[in-house]
Amino acid sequence: MELYTGLQRLTITRSNLQIIQARVFSKNPQLRYINLSRNSRLTTLSWQIFEHLQLFELHLEEVVFACGCEIRWLQLWQQRGEAGLSSQQLFCDNDYRKILLQDMNISSCDLPDISVSHSNLTVIEGDRVTAICNGSGSPLPEVDWPVNGLHSINAQENNTIHSINITLVNVSRDDNNFLLTCTATNIVGMTNASVQLTVHFPPSIVKLKEPERRHDTCIEFTVRGSPHPTLQWFYKDKEITHTEYVRPDMDVYQDYIEGCLTFKNPTHHNNGNYTLEATNYLGVATNTVYGHFLDKPFDVVTPTTETHKPEEDTFGVSIAVGLAGFACVMLVVLFLLINKYGRRSKFGMKGPVAVISGEEDSASPLHHVNHGIISPCTLDAGPDAVVIGMTRIPVIENPQYFRHGHNCNKPTTYVQHIKRRDIILKRELGEGAFGKVFLAECYNLSPTKDKMLVAVKTLKDPTLAARKDFQREAELLTNLQHEHIVKFYGVCVDGDPLIMVFEYMKHGDLNKFLRAHGPDAMILVDGQPLQTNGELGLSQMLHIASQIAAGMIYLASQHFVHRDLATRNCLVGNGLLVKIGDFGMSRDIYSTDYYRVGGHTMLPIRWMPPESIMYRKFTTESDVWSFGVILWEIFTYGKQPWFQLANNEVIECITQGRVLERPRLCPKEVYDMMIGCWQREPQQRLNIKDIQKMLFTLMKATPVYLDILG
Numbered sequence: 001m002e003l004y005t006g007l008q009r010l011t012i013t014r015s016n017l018q019i020i021q022a023r024v025f026s027k028n029p030q031l032r033y034i035n036l037s038r039n040s041r042l043t044t045l046s047w048q049i050f051e052h053l054q055l056f057e058l059h060l061e062e063v064v065f066a067c068g069c070e071i072r073w074l075q076l077w078q079q080r081g082e083a084g085l086s087s088q089q090l091f092c093d094n095d096y097r098k099i100l101l102q103d104m105n106i107s108s109c110d111l112p113d114i115s116v117s118h119s120n121l122t123v124i125e126g127d128r129v130t131a132i133c134n135g136s137g138s139p140l141p142e143v144d145w146p147v148n149g150l151h152s153i154n155a156q157e158n159n160t161i162h163s164i165n166i167t168l169v170n171v172s173r174d175d176n177n178f179l180l181t182c183t184a185t186n187i188v189g190m191t192n193a194s195v196q197l198t199v200h201f202p203p204s205i206v207k208l209k210e211p212e213r214r215h216d217t218c219i220e221f222t223v224r225g226s227p228h229p230t231l232q233w234f235y236k237d238k239e240i241t242h243t244e245y246v247r248p249d250m251d252v253y254q255d256y257i258e259g260c261l262t263f264k265n266p267t268h269h270n271n272g273n274y275t276l277e278a279t280n281y282l283g284v285a286t287n288t289v290y291g292h293f294l295d296k297p298f299d300v301v302t303p304t305t306e307t308h309k310p311e312e313d314t315f316g317v318s319i320a321v322g323l324a325g326f327a328c329v330m331l332v333v334l335f336l337l338i339n340k341y342g343r344r345s346k347f348g349m350k351g352p353v354a355v356i357s358g359e360e361d362s363a364s365p366l367h368h369v370n371h372g373i374i375s376p377c378t379l380d381a382g383p384d385a386v387v388i389g390m391t392r393i394p395v396i397e398n399p400q401y402f403r404h405g406h407n408c409n410k411p412t413t414y415v416q417h418i419k420r421r422d423i424i425l426k427r428e429l430g431e432g433a434f435g436k437v438f439l440a441e442c443y444n445l446s447p448t449k450d451k452m453l454v455a456v457k458t459l460k461d462p463t464l465a466a467r468k469d470f471q472r473e474a475e476l477l478t479n480l481q482h483e484h485i486v487k488f489y490g491v492c493v494d495g496d497p498l499i500m501v502f503e504y505m506k507h508g509d510l511n512k513f514l515r516a517h518g519p520d521a522m523i524l525v526d527g528q529p530l531q532t533n534g535e536l537g538l539s540q541m542l543h544i545a546s547q548i549a550a551g552m553i554y555l556a557s558q559h560f561v562h563r564d565l566a567t568r569n570c571l572v573g574n575g576l577l578v579k580i581g582d583f584g585m586s587r588d589i590y591s592t593d594y595y596r597v598g599g600h601t602m603l604p605i606r607w608m609p610p611e612s613i614m615y616r617k618f619t620t621e622s623d624v625w626s627f628g629v630i631l632w633e634i635f636t637y638g639k640q641p642w643f644q645l646a647n648n649e650v651i652e653c654i655t656q657g658r659v660l661e662r663p664r665l666c667p668k669e670v671y672d673m674m675i676g677c678w679q680r681e682p683q684q685r686l687n688i689k690d691i692q693k694m695l696f697t698l699m700k701a702t703p704v705y706l707d708i709l710g
Helices: 069-080 082-087 310-341 351-356 358-362 365-373 399-404 464-479 510-516 538-557 610-615 620-635 647-655 668-677 688-701
Strands: 009-011 033-035 057-059 064-066 091-093 098-100 113-116 120-124 129-136 142-144 153-159 163-169 178-186 189-208 216-226 230-235 246-253 256-264 272-280 283-291 385-388 391-394 423-431 436-443 451-459 488-492 498-503 522-525 528-531 570-572 578-580 595-597 601-603
Touching (some): 057 082, 082 688, 113 178, 120 129, 129 142, 129 178, 129 189, 142 163, 163 178, 189 272, 230 246, 256 272, 423 451, 464 488, 464 498, 510 570, 538 620, 538 688, 610 620, 620 688, 668 688
Parallel strands (some): 009 033, 033 057, 064 091, 120 189
Antiparallel strands (some): 091 098, 113 129, 129 163, 216 256, 230 272, 246 256, 272 283, 423 436, 451 498, 488 498, 522 528, 570 578, 595 601
């Protein structure tokens, strides 16, 4: 099976198949359908065969299993309705008597119970901490702490068959907010329990950059500390207070505080040293940066002083005196010449007037220098411009990528480079703050096709910082490869503009698609309104939602928090294929979906849970909340959430615990799923894998017809 990595459907029937190894499908992550019916010699199966698969259907008709604890997991799956098993009649052989699997009664055979000594552990960096995990049940489970990615030293394990201690010594700040998970495994299945590890450590100033000249000049900073430190800025030994002209803007994520000390139209009076002080109960960190905004008017540059011998100094003074005397003589001669010839104007000039004409001044170098100082420049390359989903947008940085995307211990990401001559632009698709998006033809991209239609994203004004962001984004997108994430092909960097090449999704963003296939969609023919065909039904809506859920499961497996999940940021291709990913145009096209904070940060508050709005806390659970809103969008054919309320009213509603009402055409089971996504406590929200299973269960009742697009 290792050779068939892209396999999605597998059928083995009427064969001599007897045994299936536990890890046989480890190289087939896309496998969704397995048919093992009518294999008379297949008498047992292990749940571990299917552990890492997201099965839509598993067919086992006319397979008679040996009754026993080994297939108890199958009985549980059938009871829960997983993988379509509830609609099948499954049998097992009990002392040469065939009985229904659902009637099998096996004693002392069930899923293990599990418990941990702490649900939360708070320690100071460098401390030692122990957590205990107990597993019980029959059969007695094996207990383990899988700790991949943990930086702290795993000093000792006291492992018995049903209990295990994990001791961490010299706990590292890099393990702050790490989720320690313990598993209990037996022949029936696996259960787990988690411990949230919080590490407190003194603050450190990770970055403090000299300001760049812009409309709103910014001293960028990044501070790390747990608990979050308080920040103070000092200039000339006085604390800086928030004013119209100087203000600190910051965003908080986990144990990082990032932002800017922003200046509005600074002058030479603002030049000087700026000190940032970060304080929490464990310590204080300070750092100073020099801010140079403008030169003083008519400032004389003082030459560098050098040490000379006394006789050399005397010689220099003599030369200076001589030159000064010569200059005086020349001035006297020039004055006499002007007096003598100036009024007669032999050469047709009017004395010295032409020297101060406006035309001369407009072309002077000084004019250009001054103009350059105030040239417009956006803040897109600043600390708020990062990769979220498939694009750089002015929201909040995703630390999962920027913190760990350049880990020296991980292999280098190789981004595919595409020659500019292979890209033929056809037409413009849209424009965002970063640049433009074009439909293009790309040659030599596929070994099976001469040319392909692609979407090309250009980067305008490629400053050094923007180029670095471009490279980091390309590396991220190269690593994010999934059937429900918009495919990234590579970059073109031989010349400007810099280009990113994505697959072309014919039907554009999902929000527009929903509106075009809803009951209120109208088109004009000869100036008269005409109802469109192809209204989406329940099966298509569930199909759309399940594909977005599959993409989210993948992002969560990569420890990637999206932060801006919405239908506007999903794209639709042929055959109702839906993928997560956009090209940054949604902040311009759907500007009313965003709430502007602090001048340039834009937050999609209508899709955000209370903890994200109040504390800027973003997690996989906050993405689940957003998915609930996506479900609401799908079943309202693309309406804006809380469309009847202003942004400040939306914030009040969400933080006070109100939720969106059930859409008119939405089944109760789907609305219950939305409510499960909108639980106030993040840990009480549905898991995205469970959501996908529920969607699959609902889809079984209604076949999916994909012919609405032709």
